[in-house]
Amino acid sequence: MQGNLPPEAQEKIEELQDLQETAQQVAQQKQQAETSLQESETALETLDGMEGEAQMYREVGELLIETDYDEAYEDLEEKVSSLEVRVETLTKQEERVQTQFESLQDELQQMLQGGAGGGPMGGPGGPGAGGA
Secondary structure, eight states, X not given: OGGXXXXXXXXXXXXXXXXXXXXXXXXXXXXXXXXXXXXXXXXHHHHHTSOTTSOEEEEETTEEEEEOHHHHHHHHHHHXXXXXXXXXXXXXXXXXXXXXXXXXXXXXXXXXXXXXXXSGGGSTTSTXXXXX
């Protein structure tokens, strides 16, 4: 089907495919960041309920190293703050990619409808059809 399309339309389709791949990558990164954020917030809440004198350990590679309450709490607060920024950044990036995708999709539809010259490719069963 793409062999019958003008080169400009083929380029737009390739750009759409690239944007779709980018959107999937961003969504996956956002999901991972949100999961880490939830885990870190849960750990922070757990620390809130503990006494400052409780014995604590931090995982460093394959080792557990003893740490104190204040250091563990500060590190978790920093991690939560950093992850909140990361999730917010990824959300904005996700929105930008979606906007670009929709804009490019509109351009392609206009190109195919306006540039098809009213031939069979521009009909209801031509490219871009599919009820999306």
